[in-house]
Amino acid sequence: MLALILKMHESPISSFKPLTQLPCEPTNPGMTPCSRSLKGKIVFRNPFILETPYSPKFLPQGGNITFTAVVASESLLKKPTAKWFKGKWMDLGSKVGKHLQLHESYDRTNKVYVFEMNIIDAKPTYAGGYRCEVATKDKFDSCNFTLVVHEAPATADLDIRSTFRRTTKTLDVAQLLKNEGKVESQPEVDVWEILRNAPASEYEKIAFQYGITDLRGMLKRLKRMKKEEKKSTSFQKRLDPAYQVDKGQKIKLVVELANPDEEVKWLKNGQEIQVSGRYIFESMGNKRILTINHCSLADDAAYQCVIGEEKTFTELFVREPPILITHALEDQVVTVGERVEFEAEVSEDGATVKWEKDGVELTREEAFKYRFKKDGKKHYLIINESTKEDNGHYKVKTNGGESVAELIVQEKKLEVYQSIADLTVKARDQAVFKCEVSDENVKGIWLKNGKEVIPNNRIKISHIGRIHKLTIDDVTPEDEADYSFVPQGFAYNLSAHLQPPKIHLDCMSQTPDTIIVVAGNKLRLDVPISGDPVPEPFSDSEGRVHIETYEDHCVFTIEGAEKEDEGIYRVAVKNPAGEDTANITVKVIDIPDPPEAPKITDVGEDNCIVQWQPPKYDGGQPILGYILERKKKKSYRWMRLNFDLLKDLTYEAKRMIEGVVYEMRIYAVNSVGMSQPSPASQPFMPIGECRRGQPATLEMKHWVCNVHFMVNMLTSICE
Numbered sequence: 175m176l177a178l179i180l181k182m183h184e185s186p187i188s189s190f191k192p193l194t195q196l197p198c199e200p201t202n203p204g205m206t207p208c209s210r211s212l213k214g215k216i217v218f219r220n221p222f223i224l225e226t227p228y229s230p231k232f233l234p235q236g237g238n239i240t241f242t243a244v245v246a247s248e249s250l251l252k253k254p255t256a257k258w259f260k261g262k263w264m265d266l267g268s269k270v271g272k273h274l275q276l277h278e279s280y281d282r283t284n285k286v287y288v289f290e291m292n293i294i295d296a297k298p299t300y301a302g303g304y305r306c307e308v309a310t311k312d313k314f315d316s317c318n319f320t321l322v323v324h325e326a327p328a329t330a331d332l333d334i335r336s337t338f339r340r341t342t343k344t345l346d347v348a349q350l351l352k353n354e355g356k357v358e359s360q361p362e363v364d365v366w367e368i369l370r371n372a373p374a375s376e377y378e379k380i381a382f383q384y385g386i387t388d389l390r391g392m393l394k395r396l397k398r399m400k401k402e403e404k405k406s407t408s409f410q411k412r413l414d415p416a417y418q419v420d421k422g423q424k425i426k427l428v429v430e431l432a433n434p435d436e437e438v439k440w441l442k443n444g445q446e447i448q449v450s451g452r453y454i455f456e457s458m459g460n461k462r463i464l465t466i467n468h469c470s471l472a473d474d475a476a477y478q479c480v481i482g483e484e485k486t487f488t489e490l491f492v493r494e495p496p497i498l499i500t501h502a503l504e505d506q507v508v509t510v511g512e513r514v515e516f517e518a519e520v521s522e523d524g525a526t527v528k529w530e531k532d533g534v535e536l537t538r539e540e541a542f543k544y545r546f547k548k549d550g551k552k553h554y555l556i557i558n559e560s561t562k563e564d565n566g567h568y569k570v571k572t573n574g575g576e577s578v579a580e581l582i583v584q585e586k587k588l589e590v591y592q593s594i595a596d597l598t599v600k601a602r603d604q605a606v607f608k609c610e611v612s613d614e615n616v617k618g619i620w621l622k623n624g625k626e627v628i629p630n631n632r633i634k635i636s637h638i639g640r641i642h643k644l645t646i647d648d649v650t651p652e653d654e655a656d657y658s659f660v661p662q663g664f665a666y667n668l669s670a671h672l673q674p675p676k677i678h679l680d681c682m683s684q685t686p687d688t689i690i691v692v693a694g695n696k697l698r699l700d701v702p703i704s705g706d707p708v709p710e711p712f713s714d715s716e717g718r719v720h721i722e723t724y725e726d727h728c729v730f731t732i733e734g735a736e737k738e739d740e741g742i743y744r745v746a747v748k749n750p751a752g753e754d755t756a757n758i759t760v761k762v763i764d765i766p767d768p769p770e771a772p773k774i775t776d777v778g779e780d781n782c783i784v785q786w787q788p789p790k791y792d793g794g795q796p797i798l799g800y801i802l803e804r805k806k807k808k809s810y811r812w813m814r815l816n817f818d819l820l821k822d823l824t825y826e827a828k829r830m831i832e833g834v835v836y837e838m839r840i841y842a843v844n845s846v847g848m849s850q851p852s853p854a855s856q857p858f859m860p861i862g863e864c865r866r867g868q869p870a871t872l873e874m875k876h877w878v879c880n881v882h883f884m885v886n887m888l889t890s891i892c893e
Contacts, residue, residue: 232322233296241319243289243306247280254310256289260302266291273297298325314426314456314465382526383573408432408481410460413488419469421494427464429479429486434460441478466490496574497525500551503570503579505806505813510583514557518570518577527553530569567831578831584817607644609659614640618661623690623763624795624845627657656692656763658845692846693764693793697732701745701756721745735762763794766842771853772802774838780860781828786840786852788823795844802827807835807857819843830860 233239245254258266258276270276275292289308293300301323307316368380411430419425429438440447440455447453447464456463466473474492478485501519508514520527529536529546536544536555547554557564560583569578607620620627620635620642627644629635634645646653691697719739722729732739740762746755767789776783788797799819803812804827815827830836837854 232324233293234324235296235298237296237323239293239296239321241291241293241304241306243308243317245287245289245308247285247287250310250313252311253280254287254308254313257307257309258291259305259307273300293321296321296323298323382528408436408484409479409486412486413477413479415487416489416491418491418493419466421469421471421492423469424465424467425469425490427466427477427479427488427490429462431460431462431481436481438462439480440464441480442473443475444478494522494525494573497522497527497572499570499572499575499577502577502806502808503568504809504811505580505582506811507582507584507813508560510561510585511559514560514564514581516555516568516570516579516581517552518554519552520572521551521574523550524548525551525553525572528571529555530571532566533569567829578834580813580829580831582813603649605646605649605653607657607659608641610641611661612640616661618642618659620644621658621660621845623655624798654689656690656845688759688761690761690763691732691735693735693737693762695735697730697735697760699730699758700727701730702727719743730758732760735760737762737764761794763846765847766793766797766844766849767791768850769800769840769842769852772838772840772855774855774858777858777860779832780830781826782830782836782858782860783824783826784838784840784855785824789842789849792842793844793846793849795846798843798845801841801843801848803839803841803851804830805837807837812839812851832860835859 243256256278260266266274267276273294275294277290277292279288281288301321303318303320305316305318307314372380408431409429410432413427413429417425417427449455452467454465454467456465462479469492471492473490475490477488477490498521499518500521503516503518506514538546543557545556545558547556553570555568562583564581564583567578567580569576617637627633627635632647636643642659644657689697689699720731730745740760743758743760744755745758746753769786769789772784772786774782775785784802786800799821802815802820802825804815805812827838835857837857839854840852842849
């Protein structure tokens, strides 16, 4: 038998009756009178018979209160367990802490189990309906009661919440807290009541929001719900029109009979229910109870309790738990015509999700454009052939979360069918560089050591279809250089697709003063020699520098040139008749060093200002520009932000999502190629309504207030 009583600590209320005046008359026929014992507690000798205390209970803000459940143990074979709930579903066992304590004990003298719930320093948000459930192996009982908390009168003390009220437009701290994650008390939601009062156009939206999977069946049952039942002579208390329960939990359907000797039948969708481990029938006085354990979606049905020709109907709604997104969408950059596949993973198999593009829901009717796919917990949105119109933000939504990613569709990549080959020519010969690209409409420029080549009578540039040519007549030592072709609009792919060629001159009577070589390449220089007898060359250099001798020339070679190989090399030849020397100056050019991490100097609602400095070493060639990339903090995929090289050292990045944490990094590009990426910037979050040019800052005293405020919320039993 279960009874609940109320005790007050520290804040007595005059409206309460003394415990000795609480009524103890039995509420059900055949119930034996109660006896008062255990310091005024109400104890019933018949186990699991419920006595409800006065409700509501009144308590001033800041007061303490104790609710006590007393269970007689004389006929129990096993110790009972007690659970305390706020509202319909909030189990208070997980809220134990500074403001809530649960205790249990056994009184051997009176042979009763005592279960207590202590509420300490009550707040207005603690007010509401509560429930205590006591169960043992084959018995169950519960009691509902209400607590009303009066708010304390206002004082001149500091109102900590006023610290968070926005008084200027410089910073909204509440917005920051919102982005970090709110902890608020949620009102109890009766889904069926919402459905009964909602217009038909809102049914689908409500079904998705609250986890209803069978929309068609829901509408049929909702139609039956709206029909009023006739008054009954067999039932004192009928079933409610509808009940709801979370998947995996249990539910009790209770009716009260006019005649306690009547027999009842329980039906599910018109079929009689048989007793099993999940379906339990109980008879307690004039009450008849159907308990359904471990509810599944199969239990989402219409139920009836039948006495002869009379029936009472109800609908049971089994609500799926909130579906969480465990693997978020990734930003993607593709070219026109490529296949796009967005992938998200959720917490439950077979869950229902919605896809949106720029806030507009994507439907199955658009199957010609989009394809939706499920594979267990994974959900996919597929675009087989992307177009420029597919640019935008894509969102996947569940009833418990959402994830957003950006898709950028670029023009088709330029393919290089024939790259530029290295040339070795003799003086006065003609040098022809040729390359072939996939798009005949693409124009470009030729570069010599990073500088644009200007045509003249000796140097000619041609573009016929997909073939681009650079022709140099009457080659001279001054023409020795690195040449490259840069297609317009594709400069960022310079190092990936276009390898600059080199001219190695074989001038019979002279050598150039300076030889330029790209780092990592092999340098080979033919030096003519003559004499009788044939002279033997020697050099001051060692390691990767080699000299090979032939009848009329020697070959000077550096394997895999590096920055340290720059300098002046002296080659000497000698025979018995004498000795001669020649100096060779070698310059090694390379890609730039990576710049330092960029800095975020200003953050807006969906944009930010990025600044950076040039790399410390430019590779021996002028910096042509920069490439900026962005990614979400929790992602691994970097997304390029600019198609053309950035000439300045600052850039405004746009199209970001408020509340998402991002990082930036930068590349430097010269005529040789693109540097390694810089270190990532400090993470930052776009936040709305901060004034441009004034980054959001928090003073220390505000931060302390934030901490106390969040702790209070987390330790609350009701928020």
